[in-house]
Amino acid sequence: MILTKILFIILIIVCLCFYVLYVWDFALILLIVIAALPIIMFITTLITKKLITVEFAVKDKNVAKNKDFPVQLVVTNRSIFPIGKAEAHIEYYNVFSDQVSAFDLYLPIQSRNSQRVTFQLSSKFCGIIKIRSAYLNIYDPLRLFRFKTAKNICTEVAVMPECHEIGGIVHYTDRVNEESDIFSEYKPGDDPSEVFDLREYNQGDKLNRIHWKLSSKKDDFIVKDYSLPIDVPCSLFLDLKCYEDSELTLPVFDTLIETAISLSQFLLENERGHSVIFFNSSQNRFVEHTITAPSDLTVLISEIITSLRDDLFCQSPEVYFSENNSLSYASFSMISSATSHKMLDHIDENIEADFKNAILVVNSAQSLAEKLSGYQSLSVIPVAVGKISASIKDIDI
Template identity: 30%
Template sequence: MIRHKVSYFLSIAVVLVLLFFFPKPILLAVLLLEIALPLLALILLRMDIAAMTLSLQAPVTSNVNAPLALDIAYKAKRPLFSVSAVEMTLEMQNLLFHTQEERWLRIGLSSRKSSHVEFTPDMCGEWFIRASGVQCLDVFGFCAAAVPCELFCRVKVMPEQNDITIMTDQASRAKPEVGSFRVYQKGNDTAEVFELREYQEGDELKAIHWKLTSKMDRLIVREYSDSTRYDTIVLYDIALKANGEDVDKTLLSTSIGAVESLSRALVRAGIPHMAAFVFQSRIISAPIASEADAAEFLYTLLSYPLAENSGIACQFFLAGQIQQNYESMVYFTIHSFPKELALIPADVNLDAVVVTDKDGVPVVTQPARAKVLVEVPVTYLRKNRSFRIIL
């Protein structure tokens, strides 16, 4: 583009010199044509933009630390006369970790009608990718015109998986009690509506009561009762900070990889359970009765921003905002155990797991009756990809 501009101004300078020494009408016509060339290029450029559409596509899912290919393509109703390249800024926002990065791109338009751009996400979570400041350049590099379009896509970047083995002789403690029901417990049993409320972020679209929504001019959601009882809850307390200190993003991403593995290991050990985490002022929970449920729960967790500080899940449990009285709790956190953990009632069988930034091997302690604390160094987890927990 720079060479084109240099050649253009040199040619104008040459014509001006020739016109000064040889004032001929043909030289004047050439000069006027050269001066009008940028205006003509701009007109053709705007016509091309009106006749073309751009799109941004990406895989639905990918893996952390694996190349992610973005496909930027265009379609045109007719051959393009002036457009040669597209410039844009890619804004890549990780919703889970509250981070954002930008990348400037210039893509040459060719007969292939598409270009591939790769970037390697170093953190898991749901990535929202948006193109801003999109503009097209003409073949001479004289003009640039904005493209009135919105390009965006979402990608779920999955964490590296770990393999956790649960060793327990208490598998029967978490099995649903035959014939028991959880009275006034909100859940997923569509046979009975528990209550109606306004839509909140994260609610499923299938739960929307469309008839009432149309009458009340706002989204109304059905909330159902749940007739299944679980005696065990797995409370995931993963946050950006622990005890006021920022947690390393690599530690966070590796720890999230253990979420599905932990719930899957409990199911394999014969312990169906409720899995839960805190989003803002809400408890997001789901029953885990199969390995598929564990995978779906991780998929859900990746869609919500992490809490600012760890310990909030303990606070919710202590405040009674998790409605059922559970006999057993598996508590999973990172960096260090929060002080709130010591306030869990003694009659709750507590098994707490923390992934730390220390070196070494997993350490198991039992500070009190019915309480087991397991510290797992992240270096051990990355190296071995598996560890055992004895409950």
């Protein structure tokens, strides 16, 4: 571009010399045209800059890990002047990481038209992918001037976590809440307000449970099994506070979220009602979701991912524990990347639960297991980054 300007200045000087040496009307006209041309280029390109808009178009805002998804850069030119060359600088990054990737797109822009350029992105880790146009450079036809526009035009895409197979034992020691309106789908109980199942009479069944009307039609005794009211006695606490500020930050966060989602899915598959507690940074408070169906888990995943901020701000679990002094569960599991003895001591000594687990995402699982053993009622389960299924094989929950 500098070379083009130098050549054009030389051309103007040559035309000026031509006008001085030859007193012709043509020489004057040529000098005026050559001298006016940069001014015309500047004005028309400036007008075009004012009439250009840029936006991103994303068909699906929720995408899967490790799969390409298309993003379109849409450039609309409302002026009558075309742009032969435009250069867009695109940047993208995961909110879990401060590593920004970038690339350039080159395109012409027709007058009174919209140009769409499609590019593909993918992510190895879950989270929010932020995509922005750092700037759009447009050039006049002679490449004399460059104008910068469309700074910091942004869009976001949520990369969904994957569920992993979990091994372990699910204990059905529900602390029954007689006032609960949530009933077990797999276990009968003693609540006559809801019928769990109808079956044939077995010796020892209570006579008051015989369905007399249906028995008369079947010529056999049919017995009613009542339903089991359940509360939400099993809880997962997802600690999203960043304890790892390095190149491992992104894989650690990815493993944290997928561990929590996989445990929740594991409990659902075993018909275990539970709650998931985490800090929603967009709402600046701890939230608790009751999970009793796959649809609840879908909502939970979406809220966890979309609640994250660029600065990864998250209140410490100690804040939640201090505000909720008397916590009682049938099962309590903390998923965190912290190895704080203070936090683990608090869970071991102050949280009442039949089964307590501290599931800690670390780089070296073996060294952590030796360091954090010896708790009375707390089971410490180290999870190596990216190795969820291999790490959680014998959990009691």
